[in-house]
Amino acid sequence: MSSLDSIAREASRLLRESKYAVVFTGSGISAEAGIPTFRGKDGLWNKYRPEELATPAAFATNPLRVWKWYAWRIGLVLRAQPTIAHRAIAELEEMGIVKAVVTQNVDGLHQRAGSKNVIELHGSIMRARCTECGYKWQIERQQSDEELPLRCPKCNALARPDVVWFGEPLPSDALYAAYREFSKADLVVIVGTSGVVEPAGSMPLITLRNGGKLINVNLERNRYSGIATISYHGKSSEFFKKLMSLMR
Numbered sequence: 001m002s003s004l005d006s007i008a009r010e011a012s013r014l015l016r017e018s019k020y021a022v023v024f025t026g027s028g029i030s031a032e033a034g035i036p037t038f039r040g041k042d043g044l045w046n047k048y049r050p051e052e053l054a055t056p057a058a059f060a061t062n063p064l065r066v067w068k069w070y071a072w073r074i075g076l077v078l079r080a081q082p083t084i085a086h087r088a089i090a091e092l093e094e095m096g097i098v099k100a101v102v103t104q105n106v107d108g109l110h111q112r113a114g115s116k117n118v119i120e121l122h123g124s125i126m127r128a129r130c131t132e133c134g135y136k137w138q139i140e141r142q143q144s145d146e147e148l149p150l151r152c153p154k155c156n157a158l159a160r161p162d163v164v165w166f167g168e169p170l171p172s173d174a175l176y177a178a179y180r181e182f183s184k185a186d187l188v189v190i191v192g193t194s195g196v197v198e199p200a201g202s203m204p205l206i207t208l209r210n211g212g213k214l215i216n217v218n219l220e221r222n223r224y225s226g227i228a229t230i231s232y233h234g235k236s237s238e239f240f241k242k243l244m245s246l247m248r
């Protein structure tokens, strides 16, 4: 039996025995959909300086540059399809096993895969927010350069992506909802995150402290590799393809 077989078998046992399983995801789950991760090989932060693109100061200094970068990512998201992993997680929710998805991602792929209870800790790249009146609206298509920087359709003030930038607080409703989910969970399936960004990265430790277990699925070793009950260091699509063959 391959190590993937035995890991997936153990993971399916833990999922079936769980009373309240929560899934916690990062950009790695969307990598196979063509959306780049932030760290590690090919990570966005290897090419760009986050201080220039994903901070309030960067936006105040050069809103056009920030909007052009987000418009490029919006294009990637609109062309992307949910992966096998996104769809498997939606199916596990349908089966009554996964109770919630807490994601650091802003791409909306969990919802497009059919997941219903999704908590977006870092907002959504497919939503814009007015910097003056606070009005929010869904972004349905990639903007052309001429349309940037985006302006509020209500008051014409400068708009911004409705995402959390470095140095900004997480939306309080999402933060508290996430803490509640990790506090209730007896099992957390962590998929595609380095876990280095706080407060999100430490949230699975709440479940661990309460006596719960972690399943860690990540291409490379990460902060959970040494504390998870099982870790699969490979592609999330490979893991979930094997897992679902055992869960159905």
Ligand code: APR
Pocket: 025, 026, 027, 028, 029, 031, 032, 037, 038, 039, 040, 043, 104, 105, 122, 191, 192, 193, 194, 195, 196, 197, 217, 218, 219, 220, 222, 234, 235, 236, 237
């Ligand atoms: N399957 C599983 N894991 C993968 C895959 C894959 N196909 N491809 C990459 N990974 C792993 C990488 O090994 C890496 O450890 O996904 C992880 C992604 O980690 P990061 O790039 O750090 O992304 P993330 O953890 O989501 O970052 C958290 O940082 O920049 C901020 O707001 C941004 O939400 C983001 C936060």
